Amino acid sequence: MTASTQVGTQAANGTAPTSARRRSADGGTRVRAGNASAPYLFLAPFMIIFGVFVLVPAVYGIWMSLHNWDFFLPERPWVGLGNYLELFDPTSLTAVQFWESMRATGLFVLFSVPFLVVIPLGLALMLNRVFPGRTFFRAVYFAPYVLGVAVIGVLWQNLLNANVGLINYYLGRLGVTEIIPWLTATPWVWVTLVGVTVWWTLGFNAVVYLAGLQGIDTTLYEAARVDGASRWHEFWHVTLPGLRPVLLFVVTITILASANMFGQSYLLTGGAPSNETRTAIMYIAQTGFEQFRMGRAAAMSYILCLLLIGISALNFLLFRRQEKN
Amino acid sequence: MPPLPTPPTRRAFLGLGAAAVTASALVACSPPDLSPVALPDVGEGYDGPPLTLKFWNGLTGGDGAIMRELLLQFRDEHPNITIEMFAMPWPSFYQKFPSAVVSGLAPDIGLMHNFHVATNAARGVIVPLDEAADRIGLSEANFSETVWRSGIVNGRRYSIPLDVWPDSLFYNRRVLENAGLDPDDPPRDRASYEETLEILAEQGIAGHWLPAIDPQGVGRGFDSLQWQFGGELYDEEGTRALFNGPEGREALEWQLERILSDQSKRNVSGGDANVAFKNDLNAFLWGGPGALINDLGSVEDLDWGVVPLPLIGEQPASFSGSHQFVIMRQRAFDPDRMRAAFTFLSWISENSIAWAGAGPIPARRDVVESPEFAELPAQSSIAEALPDVRFYPLIPGIFDVQSTILYPALSDVLLLNADPQEALDGAAEQANHLLEENRQKYAEAMS
Numbered sequence: 001m002t003a004s005t006q007v008g009t010q011a012a013n014g015t016a017p018t019s020a021r022r023r024s025a026d027g028g029t030r031v032r033a034g035n036a037s038a039p040y041l042f043l044a045p046f047m048i049i050f051g052v053f054v055l056v057p058a059v060y061g062i063w064m065s066l067h068n069w070d071f072f073l074p075e076r077p078w079v080g081l082g083n084y085l086e087l088f089d090p091t092s093l094t095a096v097q098f099w100e101s102m103r104a105t106g107l108f109v110l111f112s113v114p115f116l117v118v119i120p121l122g123l124a125l126m127l128n129r130v131f132p133g134r135t136f137f138r139a140v141y142f143a144p145y146v147l148g149v150a151v152i153g154v155l156w157q158n159l160l161n162a163n164v165g166l167i168n169y170y171l172g173r174l175g176v177t178e179i180i181p182w183l184t185a186t187p188w189v190w191v192t193l194v195g196v197t198v199w200w201t202l203g204f205n206a207v208v209y210l211a212g213l214q215g216i217d218t219t220l221y222e223a224a225r226v227d228g229a230s231r232w233h234e235f236w237h238v239t240l241p242g243l244r245p246v247l248l249f250v251v252t253i254t255i256l257a258s259a260n261m262f263g264q265s266y267l268l269t270g271g272a273p274s275n276e277t278r279t280a281i282m283y284i285a286q287t288g289f290e291q292f293r294m295g296r297a298a299a300m301s302y303i304l305c306l307l308l309i310g311i312s313a314l315n316f317l318l319f320r321r322q323e324k325n
Numbered sequence: 326m327p328p329l330p331t332p333p334t335r336r337a338f339l340g341l342g343a344a345a346v347t348a349s350a351l352v353a354c355s356p357p358d359l360s361p362v363a364l365p366d367v368g369e370g371y372d373g374p375p376l377t378l379k380f381w382n383g384l385t386g387g388d389g390a391i392m393r394e395l396l397l398q399f400r401d402e403h404p405n406i407t408i409e410m411f412a413m414p415w416p417s418f419y420q421k422f423p424s425a426v427v428s429g430l431a432p433d434i435g436l437m438h439n440f441h442v443a444t445n446a447a448r449g450v451i452v453p454l455d456e457a458a459d460r461i462g463l464s465e466a467n468f469s470e471t472v473w474r475s476g477i478v479n480g481r482r483y484s485i486p487l488d489v490w491p492d493s494l495f496y497n498r499r500v501l502e503n504a505g506l507d508p509d510d511p512p513r514d515r516a517s518y519e520e521t522l523e524i525l526a527e528q529g530i531a532g533h534w535l536p537a538i539d540p541q542g543v544g545r546g547f548d549s550l551q552w553q554f555g556g557e558l559y560d561e562e563g564t565r566a567l568f569n570g571p572e573g574r575e576a577l578e579w580q581l582e583r584i585l586s587d588q589s590k591r592n593v594s595g596g597d598a599n600v601a602f603k604n605d606l607n608a609f610l611w612g613g614p615g616a617l618i619n620d621l622g623s624v625e626d627l628d629w630g631v632v633p634l635p636l637i638g639e640q641p642a643s644f645s646g647s648h649q650f651v652i653m654r655q656r657a658f659d660p661d662r663m664r665a666a667f668t669f670l671s672w673i674s675e676n677s678i679a680w681a682g683a684g685p686i687p688a689r690r691d692v693v694e695s696p697e698f699a700e701l702p703a704q705s706s707i708a709e710a711l712p713d714v715r716f717y718p719l720i721p722g723i724f725d726v727q728s729t730i731l732y733p734a735l736s737d738v739l740l741l742n743a744d745p746q747e748a749l750d751g752a753a754e755q756a757n758h759l760l761e762e763n764r765q766k767y768a769e770a771m772s
Contacts, residue, residue, distance in 0.1 A: 073449075164597050274740075291729070
């Protein structure tokens with residue numbers, strides 16, 4: 001018998017932990033001291049990466065937000081909470097534009113999340129059934145998700161363009177005489193942004209739901225059927241409760257993703273009309289990386305971040321309360 | 326028995342790690358050194374060991390291919406200097422190269438739009454080139470005046486102009502001919518321009534598609550027009566916006582009128598007018614020859630011509646840009662590399678006739694006056710407008726004011742969502758705010 005299988009059997013029999021415990025009781029100090037730092041050593045690679053790429057930038061960002069910070073100028077005067085206070089001063093141009101962009105972000109979340117939560121669920125329910133070619137359809141619905149935002153931007157720009165786009169052309173041939181300004185007027189810009197986003201990302205949520213659906217115990221369905229439950233009852237009393245943790249994940253992640261929307265409006269509408277579709281991230285990027293007013297951009301992103309943390313926490317609370325009920 | 330060493334608590338471990346990394350990051354991100362630089366005193370002409378210069382720009386289109394060809398030709402004539410060119414989209418170029426300079430990875434040479442020179446001069450990421458220009462023998466006498474002066478910020482020269490591309494009137498001969506108009510006589514003044522558009526509109530052709538979305542396309546027509554009406558975008562110190570004066574309003578109302586009278590389509594976004602022009606759907610296109618001559622020239626079967634913008638206002642004027650060479654700030658300047666860079670700048674300036682093939686008009690007077698240039702029909706036709714080209718004022722941060730404040734306001738009006746005067750007044754107020762902020766921000770760097 002080789003050494004490794006020996007260890008394996010011991011562990012399986014539960015003998016190893018017992019002997020370790022006994023040994024430490026005897027005062028095996030060297031072994032114990034080594035054990036104490038081992039978990040941290042295992043953690044270290046992750047912690048270093050987390051520290052360098054997440055923690056430090058986050059803390060550094062707070063530091064930046066307290067200054068009038070231009071990366072390329074030698075003077076970065078301390079302004080304390082000035083950047084934050086300015087965002088709550090209704091007479092300041094920055095505040096007006098920032099809250100305008102927050103409104104755009106809020107509207108997009110409001111319009112897109114319901115579709116992004118419900119449509120993929122319906123799709124997952126269908127794709128979970130057994131029918132010929134279902135793997136093909138699973139791939140088809142997931143396919144757009146693998147495209148980069150630049151690709152979908154160019155694609156839909158060409159399709160939706162009011163005067164030279166394909167969609168208006170075909171609508172015209174179907175007898176729609178009015179030219180629809182998909183990219184330049186409300187409410188069409190929202191239809192476009194939400195529609196494109198749903199088409200682009202529904203595959204991801206659908207796959208998550210599918211995994212969730214397959215984790216539900218099939219005996220529950222059998223029991224429900226024995227009790228004479230209808231399809232609707234099955235869905236309401238078995239499927240939905242079974243999906244609760246998955247739903248929480250999907251709702252939270254979809255809200256966060258929608259609140260971080262940038263590329264679609266940057267590429268498709270350019271923020272038009274009247275900056276109505278200039279989202280918070282787009283405005284932050286403009287302020288920080290085009291005008292290099294990084295202190296102010298950092299302050300804005302912290303406010304957005306706090307809001308999102310609040311919304312996610314609320315989300316968790318709501319789901320938990322429902323669970324208790 | 327010695328006491329057991331206590332393992333670090335989780336909290337202490339996290340804290341320690343974070344502190345160490347923060348400290349190192351803060352040291353790494355210390356402010357850049359923008360003290361005055363003294364370039365090594367070198368002449369032109371490099372005969373040292375082979376070296377490679379890094380050249381960054383935003384020439385990602387057909388113009389990039391022509392620049393690469395020029396670089397190969399330069400290498401044939403100067404075997405010991407290789408120029409490695411990195412082209413990236415202009416927006417990323419303006420974001421990336423300052424970071425590269427601050428972190429000590431600066432390229433040797435860059436090419437940028439003249440309206441970004443002042444901003445980057447104030448940042449200290451490019452260096453003054455007065456002496457360099459003298460040494461390689463370039464002076465105002467070699468260039469058309471406006472173009473040469475557009476490289477001077479605060480009395481110091483920061484860039485060497487390569488070319489200039491005034492917005493011009495591109496006309497589609499086939500569309501004009503089919504409408505019963507003379508394809509060889511495009512309208513050059515307000516009355517004939519409006520008349521032509523009206524004749525086209527009667528036949529259901531929107532002759533001049535006015536872009537209403539896309540920062541660059543929307544605003545440049547307005548800029549040209551308000552200059553033609555005698556207006557100014559900003560006062561001379563760059564502290565106040567003036568575009569909401571009567572000239573600005575007149576310019577914007579003229580544009581709006583084109584849309585309301587169906588001489589332009591509604592809701593035209595960025596590239597639409599260009600696509601329509603290539604498909605014989607509209608007759609006129611206002612745009613820069615730098616990109617368009619090359620672009621339209623590549624469309625088979627398209628019958629077009631180009632002349633300077635029509636005179637809609639009282640005096641000829643057209644928005645123009647210019648590509649200009651800059652030398653990036655280095656941690657330490659190597660005399661050999663400087664000499665090689667100067668050799669290149671001097672050479673490409675002399676040989677800029679080849680660059681004209683990409684579309685723009687070379688900045689050098691002797692090149693524009695050369696017989697080779699006269700053989701380029703499109704380029705030489707718009708060179709007529711050279712005395713009337715207008716640039717954005719040379720104020721740090723001016724492009725942000727134009728692209729984030731003025732152009733969206735114009736867009737509002739051209740999408741029929743706002744009244745011209747109200748939109749311009751609102752934009753002027755916002756622009757004054759940003760101009761003042763910019764003035765404070767760059768004040769020290771510019772003093």
